Amino acid sequence: MRLKTFRAPLAAAAALAAVLAGAPAHAQDEDRPVSGDIVTTPGPELRGRMDGERYDVWANVIGLKPHGGDETLVVYCIDIKTPLDTESPYAEGDWEESGVPNLEQVRWVLYNGFPNVGAKDLIEDSGAEVNPEWSDAKVDEVAYAGTQAAVWFFTDDWTLLTDNPVKGGNNGEDEAVLAVYEHLTEDTGRVPDPSEYVLDLDGEESAAYHNGRFGPYILRSNAGAVTLTAEGGKLETPDGQKVESLFDGEPFWIVLDEGSDEITVKGSAAYDLPIGRVFLATNDEALSGDAVNPLTAGESQKLILAQPREGEVPAEWKFALEAPTEKPEESAKPQLPVTGSGLSLAFAGGLALLVGGMTVIVFAKRRRATH
Template structure:
């Protein structure tokens, strides 16, 4: 028999948690990333801008952050301005760069190189990889198609549909154009990390049956949620232990012996390119004031294509009373009281900062008879 839940007054307590990815909550935001630009040969593209022909080289660009050996993929977001290869580049704000259409550019980066592999991107666009291309040439084609799509949104530049690649008679024409069209037609929207939430539904309607409470439903727009519990076990409908749940999936709570409270923790992890913009600087400004660096004059602006990893943490605390046997003339059984918890929406900044408000609501247990 499935028992209904009697709603009871709630006693609420609130706590503020500031969570910093990989660092204590009190840590300050790190200084902006700075590094040196490296280039490799690319493809020359034929296009139009402001109603006139405008051809441009899509050289493969990389940023080597100071103090590391890695090279990050970056794209030009300022087609009219020459690249500054003599000065270091440092991270700046998108708003300060005065570049348009961040949402569309994010979508292009999320669905272009390197977040989608070069061969996979070419095939996803409907084009074919020439078996005679080297790995380097495959990468050049994927980069050029993605760069062309970025310029379409940042600079209102359009790739020609007729011979878009100079000398691209070996399949480059078709592949670059296909990628460009794939990334500019029906552009979707990649959410900002501040919009990611992990929540829980069903705490007020949950019931007690067969020794456990539930069901509770996970709500997440940040991807699968990894769950752990202290004070009990989380189970699927079939009694299997829960590890990870997707949005809309349910779990049940089985308390440990002697326990009447349980804390459930959840974490959703995401990868998201966030449009980190890099501007050329002077060595002096990096040494003296890296937070507000002076630019080294008119130089091309770049955007980082690599994704940023982040997490959305959540926590729910429950005070649960299982029904006890009562004499037949008592008119009913003691029903469970469930405590509800929180909904967390964390805003993430460029420094991988994840912070937010955690509200813990614990149900007040009381003995209630159903008459």
């Protein structure tokens, strides 16, 4: 008899694990919000329109220097009408808390804008030219201004003028800033939130045993290449090669180690995205952990992190497998395993299942991404 694969909604899975295992199942413990201080460098004044009227604004280059770190991270304003608070620390908050629209489009702008695309490359990809007389800092300033203008287009419904968009702009600034802005606001795509990434398997119901291996199992992932490892056996491609990584829709087979009747398969997909972490002004009391409300944005400008961070989408599957007893006349036919179970879980929560009278606990945690 082959055991079926049972699944449960993620929200219910953690509760089920708590009941059966006697302890709560958690995703990885959250650290305190990342916090830092604001630094600015003067940038150009951009000429635009908002709510049907002229609205000019300075596109100063804004940086966030995280507490305890040396690197200054590039951030953008997502709140054009509110003054920037350079005296208070800023702490990581939620997009929903910020009340700013169009997160997916803003992510796309950041992913395709500066600094994720080099300043010179961004300007040239936009169809403009880099003035050879510009310093490296000037090139960065122009690319930043064009990207900031595109961010404001989606967060504040602000539009950059096509006629003299940079006040006092000369030596190609006007053309370059406008070109970057138009490049990032035309045909804008979407960059998904990492919570949308999924690792899973198909084939548990149809996998068969043939020539010493079980399968095929089909990897399902929208997070790109997935690195796979196994304990208690090995994974093979259709032609018998060792599996190290697979993409969505690619199959693999399981070969158990001698004397083993179970295997644990672990998958991991890495992503590197500017996921739109919002930063809000706060105070020292809140950062100390003494305040009831850790974030007090008030009337200070909201910011969004532009630079990417690395993250991981992990998953784990455990299979209990037993090869069927083959009769000579049936040896050439693929056969279903006598027992087999695939316990799969994406990267949130925990899952506890009763399989054949045995409690099996599988936890998969999302690693907290770092800068």
